[in-house]
Amino acid sequence: MSEQNEADCKSANLTPEEMNEYQQSLKIQRDNNAALSYAKKEGGYEKAIEIATKLKAKNTSIEEIAELTGLSFDEIEVLG
Numbered sequence: 001m002s003e004q005n006e007a008d009c010k011s012a013n014l015t016p017e018e019m020n021e022y023q024q025s026l027k028i029q030r031d032n033n034a035a036l037s038y039a040k041k042e043g044g045y046e047k048a049i050e051i052a053t054k055l056k057a058k059n060t061s062i063e064e065i066a067e068l069t070g071l072s073f074d075e076i077e078v079l080g
Contacts, residue, residue, distance in 0.1 A: 039070070053079045 014022060039045040048069040055065045062076050069076075 035070075049075075049079065052076050 036045065039048065048071050052065050052069045052071050052075075055068070056062075056076065056079050062073055065071065065076050066073055
């Protein structure tokens with residue numbers, strides 16, 4: 001954890017459990033951003049969007065589309 005994040009946690013009076021949850025959420029966010037960045041670089045993101053759009057047109061559930069493509073619910077919901 002960076003010094004700034006640690007200072008933020010202390011100033012927010014987080015319990016050790018809350019601080020751990022906060023740290024885990026930051027890690028997940030960084031991991032997701034890294035995965036998305038990699039997918040975009042490899043062209044996988046554009047293909048996932050294409051597939052998700054087709055699945056959505058066939059009334060496939062957002063949960064299933066997310067599972068199959070790796071896209072977030074928010075990314076799927078805005079597709080035409």
